[in-house]
Amino acid sequence: MRLAELxxxxxRNPMTKRIKDTIVASRIIEAVCDSAGxxxxxxxxxxxxxxxxxxRFAAMILIRRHTFxxxxxxxxxxxxxxxxxxxxxxxxxxxxxxxRLAATYQAAEQALIxxxxxx
Numbered sequence: 001m002r003l004a005e006l007x008x009x010x011x012r013n014p015m016t017k018r019i020k021d022t023i024v025a026s027r028i029i030e031a032v033c034d035s036a037g038x039x040x041x042x043x044x045x046x047x048x049x050x051x052x053x054x055x056r057f058a059a060m061i062l063i064r065r066h067t068f069x070x071x072x073x074x075x076x077x078x079x080x081x082x083x084x085x086x087x088x089x090x091x092x093x094x095x096x097x098x099x100r101l102a103a104t105y106q107a108a109e110q111a112l113i114x115x116x117x118x119x
Contacts, residue, residue: 025063025077028112032059035111036104044078054101057088058108064089066112 033040036055043056056078063074064085071082078085095102 024067025069025074027115028062028066029059029077031112031115032062032108034115035107046079050100054104055108057091057101058105060085060088061092061105062108062112 029040029043032055033043036043036051036058038052038055042052043059045052047053060074060078063069063077064071071085074085075082092101092105
């Protein structure tokens with residue numbers, strides 16, 4: 001199948017966007033885990049330790065900004081309610097530039113940029 005035919009097929013298939021979002025979300029989680037020095041399994045756990053929760057917040061925010069996933073879908077990835085995803089978004093919006101969450105988010109975003117450059 002040629003590339004033009006493949007792109008036409010992908011445009012018609014509504015699941016393609018969802019699959020791409022899932023792939024991008026997993027790459028974002030990997031990049032955030034690498035920058036924070038934690039395991040993906042640990043990030044997806046229920047722990048409330050700051051060394052895990054801030055990178056988790058950063059991952060939720062990056063997934064929201066770089067995909068078309070709804071808050072509900074992002075919550076499913078992390079096994080939480082959509083309101084917790086809203087809380088993460090508000091927490092970053094109200095954080096100060098030198099705050100730990102803002103620093104974690106910036107480091108995660110830089111790791112994501114480097115990961116995309118290496119592809």
